[in-house]
Amino acid sequence: MSLADSLTRKNIQGLVPYASARRSMSGGNIWLNANESPFANRYELDDSVFNRYPDFQPKELIEAYAAYAQVEKTQVLASRGADEAIELLIRTFCENDEKILICPPTYGMYAISAETCNIGTVKVPLKSDFTLDLPAIEKAKKEHKIKVVFICSPNNPTGHLMAADQIKTVLNLFADSAIVAVDEAYIEFSAEKTVAPWINDYANLAVLRTMSKAFGLAGIRCGYTLANENIIAAMSKVIAPYPISWPVAQIASQALSVNGLERMQSQLAQVLEQKERIVNALDQLEYVYEQLPSASNFVLFRTKHKKALFAALVEQGILIRDYSQQIMLDDSLRISIGSEQETDALLEAMRAFGDTL
Numbered sequence: 001m002s003l004a005d006s007l008t009r010k011n012i013q014g015l016v017p018y019a020s021a022r023r024s025m026s027g028g029n030i031w032l033n034a035n036e037s038p039f040a041n042r043y044e045l046d047d048s049v050f051n052r053y054p055d056f057q058p059k060e061l062i063e064a065y066a067a068y069a070q071v072e073k074t075q076v077l078a079s080r081g082a083d084e085a086i087e088l089l090i091r092t093f094c095e096n097d098e099k100i101l102i103c104p105p106t107y108g109m110y111a112i113s114a115e116t117c118n119i120g121t122v123k124v125p126l127k128s129d130f131t132l133d134l135p136a137i138e139k140a141k142k143e144h145k146i147k148v149v150f151i152c153s154p155n156n157p158t159g160h161l162m163a164a165d166q167i168k169t170v171l172n173l174f175a176d177s178a179i180v181a182v183d184e185a186y187i188e189f190s191a192e193k194t195v196a197p198w199i200n201d202y203a204n205l206a207v208l209r210t211m212s213k214a215f216g217l218a219g220i221r222c223g224y225t226l227a228n229e230n231i232i233a234a235m236s237k238v239i240a241p242y243p244i245s246w247p248v249a250q251i252a253s254q255a256l257s258v259n260g261l262e263r264m265q266s267q268l269a270q271v272l273e274q275k276e277r278i279v280n281a282l283d284q285l286e287y288v289y290e291q292l293p294s295a296s297n298f299v300l301f302r303t304k305h306k307k308a309l310f311a312a313l314v315e316q317g318i319l320i321r322d323y324s325q326q327i328m329l330d331d332s333l334r335i336s337i338g339s340e341q342e343t344d345a346l347l348e349a350m351r352a353f354g355d356t357l
């Protein structure tokens, strides 16, 4: 064991880091594995301020996002991606013997962030129809000290929304005891389903948002927490002193301008058009025996030939994501929706694969 290994905290020694698409796969020229936007937009930077530290929370950015999300400025905290917000919630609210609750299959970073903070994770799997198992959540609440509950809606990697009444039940169940974080990383693809307005009614609700998906800005690392100002104030004690760099603030503010929002909406519409094509094609392919209805910019489907299909696509430079090792996701692969040309290439390769069977 190296010196570094022997000095490393016990909970980190055994930790398997998040296998992000960029970290676990390389090569390829059509990337449909990280739910990114296929559109690379251009921005202008004012470099006259780079000798100065940025504002703790860049004013223009916070105003723009509050207006976009239809909440008050005091109800927004910008962070280095939604991923940082996940960790901030855990570091702000969980004591050593307290736990988070997640409902797998879901986004992997909740459990990994908890583990890096030496906080336990209670897993209450979704029911077979992918709805929340409310009786099991209630039981878990009695058996563990749960401080943060993560609900992902639309859920990654299944793509479906959680029902509003189920989310309300969870908020009420934990009204006095835990923060309920609703991760809306993909909400632009089902915008009318947001629970953001509820932050005025539920003192324990935090909504997580990101610029990484519909806004096409995964590369700048910018996300938000929407919550009542007491939650925002608590998280503001823990966040780094200058979490949002000037370039990030400038780019994100432009993306949230009137023109930026129009462009986002038009690009989103194009992504949804391509999703329609992919959904229809998956319906037609005989070797696909199920696909889950998607409220997001990706589609999860099942095939008995997942390994061979995955490899055949890699052969064509097309990277998708294998979720078949996860609970309830036997035989499952996930496709992120790309551009029209990328969809052409994907569907051609998927049809050609069918011909080889």
Ligand SMILES: *Cc1c(COP(=O)(O)O)cnc(C)c1O
Pocket: 035, 080, 081, 082, 083, 084, 107, 152, 155, 156, 183, 185, 209, 210, 211, 212, 218, 221, 222, 223
């Ligand atoms: C992509 C994703 C995130 C991470 O967002 P960043 O802002 O890029 O950190 C968070 N939650 C879910 C469900 C995601 O899919």
